[in-house]
Amino acid sequence: xxxxxxxxxxxxxxxxxxxRMILSYGQIPFEDDRVAREDWPKIKPTxxxxxxxxxxxxxxxxxxxxxxxxxxxxxTNLAGKDAKxxxxxDIAIETFEDLKKPMGEYMRxxxxxxxxxxxxxLKEVIPFYLGKLEEYANKNGGYIALxxxxxxxxxxxxxxxxxxDGLGSDYMNxxxxxxxxxxxxxxxxxxxxxxxNRPKSxxxxxxKQDL
Amino acid sequence: xxxxxxxxxxxxxxxxxxxRMILSYGQIPFEDDRVAREDWPKIKPTxxxxxxxxxxxxxxxxxxxxxxxxxxxxxTNLAGKDAKxxxxxDIAIETFEDLKKPMGEYMRxxxxxxxxxxxxxLKEVIPFYLGKLEEYANKNGGYIALxxxxxxxxxxxxxxxxxxDGLGSDYMNxxxxxxxxxxxxxxxxxxxxxxxNRPKSxxxxxxKQDL
Numbered sequence: 001x002x003x004x005x006x007x008x009x010x011x012x013x014x015x016x017x018x019x020r021m022i023l024s025y026g027q028i029p030f031e032d033d034r035v036a037r038e039d040w041p042k043i044k045p046t047x048x049x050x051x052x053x054x055x056x057x058x059x060x061x062x063x064x065x066x067x068x069x070x071x072x073x074x075x076t077n078l079a080g081k082d083a084k085x086x087x088x089x090d091i092a093i094e095t096f097e098d099l100k101k102p103m104g105e106y107m108r109x110x111x112x113x114x115x116x117x118x119x120x121x122l123k124e125v126i127p128f129y130l131g132k133l134e135e136y137a138n139k140n141g142g143y144i145a146l147x148x149x150x151x152x153x154x155x156x157x158x159x160x161x162x163x164x165d166g167l168g169s170d171y172m173n174x175x176x177x178x179x180x181x182x183x184x185x186x187x188x189x190x191x192x193x194x195x196x197n198r199p200k201s202x203x204x205x206x207x208k209q210d211l
Numbered sequence: 212x213x214x215x216x217x218x219x220x221x222x223x224x225x226x227x228x229x230x231r232m233i234l235s236y237g238q239i240p241f242e243d244d245r246v247a248r249e250d251w252p253k254i255k256p257t258x259x260x261x262x263x264x265x266x267x268x269x270x271x272x273x274x275x276x277x278x279x280x281x282x283x284x285x286x287t288n289l290a291g292k293d294a295k296x297x298x299x300x301d302i303a304i305e306t307f308e309d310l311k312k313p314m315g316e317y318m319r320x321x322x323x324x325x326x327x328x329x330x331x332x333l334k335e336v337i338p339f340y341l342g343k344l345e346e347y348a349n350k351n352g353g354y355i356a357l358x359x360x361x362x363x364x365x366x367x368x369x370x371x372x373x374x375x376d377g378l379g380s381d382y383m384n385x386x387x388x389x390x391x392x393x394x395x396x397x398x399x400x401x402x403x404x405x406x407x408n409r410p411k412s413x414x415x416x417x418x419k420q421d422l
Contacts (some may be wrong), residue, residue: 048343049306049309049340049343050339051309062298062302063302063306064301064302064305064306065305066301066305067298067301067302067304067305070297070298070301071294071295071297071298071301074294075294083282083285083286084282086281086282087273087278087281087282090275090277090278090281090282091273091274091275091278093278094275094276094277094278095260095274095275098260098262128261129260132259132260
């Protein structure tokens, strides 16, 4: 019998959205369990590491979002087929973290003058890494890591959405390779359906408008 | 013919040391290329992502330290044998990042009052994650992820060394399971030889004293 999956997270895309999308890509049914903020203190000590997201597989709780994605990539045929292919995938995934880091630091900064400093840094760092990812996308014909869809492509469209939400809806216009990645992912039936029907978030930019 | 390996990094343990140790564990010869700080501006644009470490395999440059470790784990028999085993490994690796994060934020903070704040946070967060890792180590008989040596054990002894360097040499005394992990890794001939013979760093605590 197929295992039963539950994705437990808050009522936002955040770190759970790549997990929800990988399952959706594979057209694997899952329970989309959204914890209310006021219930979190009660639930927190029942999770393996005091964190969400958690993936439940047949009732067993699995923590750590990237580990979960890598695992589900094997279930949904989005992983590499050998160590060398997985190396290309892992390089992309780790580069996403480098890209997201200054964005997160900027968002969390409360001090106004430091926030300006961090914004300046972000304006250098993000285009640098996007330029590198654009090279990968062009080399792979519209996919990030390999010349076919793999899980970094799905993680990427979440970063894409967050960048446009935070930096304006024309922010990625100068990256045709990465636009193609987005279109290649959005054209997948399972992803299309998920984005059409998922709970509405408060983002200014939603991938739905690109369907 | 066996591939030729070069590890390029600065003259410190840092993000390259787990790579050097995984190769050493596997008794795979490698060139230990240490870039002087003053040469870095010249070398930086020649690297794939403007970063070190870089692993060169037969002259081809590979970026991203964790991706490199995961790749080399396949070469040195330190990886999982299926998706489920690799999930346990990936959960440990991602938890190490959660543990290292407040440490890094504390080290980088220049403002004295904020540094105190960050030290308080670190004093809560680190024991929380070490407690979880201690549970894993006890469950696996002195190994972090699986009941045998895998690459997280090698990454862990680097974290161990950094924690003792930063927080005092008795900091880990209350974690017998993690002490056992350290001993299990240090008893590996390739690791022993590496730690005995590697270039001296400026750390207050060096794993060498535990050999």
